[in-house]
Amino acid sequence: MYLLGLGLVLLLLKWAQWGPVAGWAWWVVLAPFGLAILWWAWADASGYTKRKAMEREAARKAARVDRQRDALGLNPRKRR
Structure with a gap:
């Protein structure tokens, strides 16, 4: 670019x-x-382009799973 x-x-x-x-x-x-x-x-x-696209998809999936766990209250509370 x-x-x-x-x-x-x-x-x-x-x-x-x-x-x-x-x-x-x-x-x-x-x-x-x-x-x-x-x-x-x-x-x-x-395969550089495909690999970067797969990394972005994996990061989005992990973020979505973390948001869902937080919404369900399954993540342990963070220490203050």
Whole structure:
């Protein structure tokens, strides 16, 4: 996501002909988009994306179980 944001900022600066980016070659300005594509391809191929989604789901499930236990009064009281 950071690479996509960087690419958008560089593209805007190149389009507006502002600062030193105006003199840069187009391939330098568009390189973050290519790197973002490579990152997403690697993340999907390696299972990184799926693993992070499973971790988020497990955390949501644990939080839901804890809330239900608190509502039922099954959690031991915390010491003060």
